[in-house]
Amino acid sequence: MAEEPTGPPRGPVGTRDVLWPESARWEQLVARFARRARLAGYGLLVTPVLEEARLFRRGVGEASEVVTKEMYELTDRGGRHLALRPEGTAPVVRAFVQHNPPVPYKAWYVTPAFRYERPQAGRYRQHHQLGVEALGSDDPDLDVEVIALAAGFYVELGLSRVALAVNSMGCGEDRPAYLSALRAYLDTHAAELCDEHRERYGANPLRVLDCKRPACMAVTAGAPRLVDFLDAPCAAHFARVRAGLDALGVHHHLEPRLVRGLDYYTRTTFEFSDPGLESAQNAVGGGGRYDGLAEAIGGKPAPGVGFGIGIERLLLACDAEAAFAVAAPAPEVFVVDLTGGEEGRDLAEELRRAGLAAVRAFDDRSLKAQLRLADRSGARWAAVVGPAEKDKGTVQLKDLRGGSDRELPRDRLVAELSGGEVRQ
RNA sequence: GUGGCCGUAGCUCAGUUGGUUAGAGCGCCAGGUUGUGGCCCUGGAGGUCGGGGGUUCAAGUCCCCUCGGUCACCCCA
Numbered sequence: 001m002a003e004e005p006t007g008p009p010r011g012p013v014g015t016r017d018v019l020w021p022e023s024a025r026w027e028q029l030v031a032r033f034a035r036r037a038r039l040a041g042y043g044l045l046v047t048p049v050l051e052e053a054r055l056f057r058r059g060v061g062e063a064s065e066v067v068t069k070e071m072y073e074l075t076d077r078g079g080r081h082l083a084l085r086p087e088g089t090a091p092v093v094r095a096f097v098q099h100n101p102p103v104p105y106k107a108w109y110v111t112p113a114f115r116y117e118r119p120q121a122g123r124y125r126q127h128h129q130l131g132v133e134a135l136g137s138d139d140p141d142l143d144v145e146v147i148a149l150a151a152g153f154y155v156e157l158g159l160s161r162v163a164l165a166v167n168s169m170g171c172g173e174d175r176p177a178y179l180s181a182l183r184a185y186l187d188t189h190a191a192e193l194c195d196e197h198r199e200r201y202g203a204n205p206l207r208v209l210d211c212k213r214p215a216c217m218a219v220t221a222g223a224p225r226l227v228d229f230l231d232a233p234c235a236a237h238f239a240r241v242r243a244g245l246d247a248l249g250v251h252h253h254l255e256p257r258l259v260r261g262l263d264y265y266t267r268t269t270f271e272f273s274d275p276g277l278e279s280a281q282n283a284v285g286g287g288g289r290y291d292g293l294a295e296a297i298g299g300k301p302a303p304g305v306g307f308g309i310g311i312e313r314l315l316l317a318c319d320a321e322a323a324f325a326v327a328a329p330a331p332e333v334f335v336v337d338l339t340g341g342e343e344g345r346d347l348a349e350e351l352r353r354a355g356l357a358a359v360r361a362f363d364d365r366s367l368k369a370q371l372r373l374a375d376r377s378g379a380r381w382a383a384v385v386g387p388a389e390k391d392k393g394t395v396q397l398k399d400l401r402g403g404s405d406r407e408l409p410r411d412r413l414v415a416e417l418s419g420g421e422v423r424q
Numbered sequence: 425g426u427g428g429c430c431g432u433a434g435c436u437c438a439g440u441u442g443g444u445u446a447g448a449g450c451g452c453c454a455g456g457u458u459g460u461g462g463c464c465c466u467g468g469a470g471g472u473c474g475g476g477g478g479u480u481c482a483a484g485u486c487c488c489c490u491c492g493g494u495c496a497c498c499c500c501a
Contacts, residue, residue: 007475013492065499069425087501113501118425120495127501196498212498261500283501310501338459369453371461386459400461 014117014125016312021328025318028326029311030110033130033153037108040149042132045107047091053083059090059297061263063203070115084114087262088308089290090297092133097299103136110311121279122313130314131287133306138291140237143268143305144244150272150285150307151250157314158323159274162284165255166245166270168238169206170230171291178229179205189219209257225256234267241268264290268305274317284317285309330378333417334400335360336370338386347385347395347413354414375400383413 011017018026034044053073060067072084085091088111096105110130119125132149134142147164154162170178182205190198194213201208209220230238245252252270260269269288277284287307294302318324333351335358337344344360351358359377361370367386374382384396395413398405408416 010492070499115500117499118497119493120497123500129501131501210499280496281500285501308501313501336460366454367459368455368461373461375461382461384460388459396460398460403461405460 012125014119016124016126024328025315025324025326026311029157029314029324030130032156033110033309034108036149036153036156037132040106040145042106042108042134042149045092045095045109045133047095047109047111049085049112050082051085051091051094053081055090055094055297056083056086059093059264059293060087064263065261066115070117072114072116085111086115087113088129088131089133089262089264089287089304089306090293092306093135093290093293093299093302093304094297096133096135096302096304097294097297103302104134104142105136106132106134108132113308120281122277122281122310122316124312127313128311129308130311131306131308133304135294135304136302138237138267138289138303140240140268141244143237143241143289144248144250146287146305146307147241147245147252147268147270148248148250150287150309153309154272154284157318159284159317159321160323161276161321162272162274162317164245164250164252164270164272165258166242166252166268167226167255167258168230168234168241168267169226169259169265169269169288170234171266174229174231174234178224178226181224181229182206182209185223186219192219204263206259209259210261220257223257226259227254227256237267260286260288264293264296266291270307272309274320276320277313277317279316281313282317283310284313328378330380331357331359332379333358333381333383334370334374334377334379336367336374336382336384337361338367338384339390340364343385343390347383347410351383351414351417354418356414356417381417385410 053071056067056071062068066086071086074082076082088109092107092109108131110128112126112128114126116125117123132146134146147166151162151164169175183202186193186201186205186208192215193201193208194211194215196213197208197211197216208216209223211217211220227238242252255271258269258271259265260271265288267289269286271286272284273282274284275282285307287305289303289305291303292301293304294300333356335344335348335351337347337360341362341364348358348360359379361373365373371382380400382398382400384398389395389407389410393410394407395410396405396407397413397416
């Protein structure tokens with residue numbers, strides 16, 4: 001247990017503050033995603049960050065790493081056992097089950113997610129995800145729509161190296177046959193597996209496929225493949241998904257060992273990775289179909305498919321590819337006041353009421369200081385009001401790019417700035 | 425949870441084999457004729473050297489602990 005800290009409080013380990021102006025990029029990212037989602041008919045869904053802990057135990061999986069080792073759990077003052085959401089899908093499905101909206105119900109979200117793990121490049125205890133979920137249909141074209149939405153988003157941001165891996169995990173019908181085949185294979189190669197999996201793979205042999213240690217990877221390279229065990233409906237579904245991606249020009253490749261760490265996946269799984277990311281965490285998004293999840297959490301059966309994109313990692317990928325540069329937001333007008341503040345106060349508000357982004361200096365700074373601030377603010381115009389202008393009822397309008405200056409009646413200022421006469 | 429590396433001004437860093445009042449650049453503030461920014465010049469503010477303990481005549485420099493950061497394993501976004 002950590003000792004009681006001293007000094008001013010700090011943000012908890014593994015969390016970050018995104019200060020302005022850096023946050024401008026974040027803001028833009030969410031806006032772009034929202035637009036894309038809306039174009040495809042996905043509406044914003046807001047759900048609580050807190051959920052009953054049992055939602056994730058049942059949904060994400062009792063034995064999954066995320067639940068057993070990484071979940072933030074707490075008991076509230078009323079004795080309720082709650083958890084901070086470790087991922088985005090289960091809460092969406094919970095809301096769907098609880099409210100039973102018309103299907104297909106297509107929603108997008110932006111949310112923090114919490115996992116108690118050691119932070120490193122591209123990995124935090126609180127990270128943020130952008131995602132969509134489409135519930136109530138098992139149409140493979142819906143898988144295609146969802147995947148294309150994500151793929152198009154990466155392209156829109158200027159990410160050119162993002163690769164899409166896909167796989168199918170089958171369903172409750174064909175999974176048992178595959179599991180026994182995999183188990184039989186692993187039994188004959190048990191001695192060659194990594195330390196962690198040598199003794200224990202019985203509970204969920206799929207985990208071994210996900211193991212990145214060289215020993216396990218060498219063994220699983222020759223293991224039976226999920227796609228070879230799909231029953232007819234699942235095989236047809238997967239074929240339709242891949243054909244749809246091809247038809248839309250969404251490049252992808254089969255990754256037979258892609259199983260992902262959350263237990264709820266069935267049929268389609270996919271993952272986007274950016275090899276441009278230097279760090280070990282180069283997965284910038286992932287998702288899949290989860291036709292058994294609604295039922296697993298106690299609702300009536302409902303299929304679903306969706307994905308999550310990690311905002312922090314996505315931005316790291318943008319840095320690595322020198323993509324998605326966003327200019328810091330700048331005001332249109334900087335109001336310079338030499339009358340003691342009253343004129344500046346009133347004029348700034350007047351401009352804002354007219355829809356112009358207007359800022360000013362405080363603390364009665366010198367003219368020189370105010371103009372310096374105006375320059376650094378990035379504003380195109382400075383509107384200067386001193387005692388002389390106040391008496392005459394005018395303002396000096398200064399073009400901060402060139403430096404030219406002209407005086408105009410104060411009641412003409414808004415019209416000048418918003419009318420296009422001065423704007424170019 | 426395990427391991428490597430690193431903690432000196434707001435930021436990026438320098439601080440010789442331990443030796444006076446801890447420095448630079450950038451940023452910030454003020455001034456450079458009474459009301460005009462950017463460039464330049466001058467000056468200024470700002471640091472419990474992450475924290476605690478120890479060694480020593482003397483610790484930013486060495487040792488231990490601790491907190492934090494960072495990277496990796498694992499897993500994932």
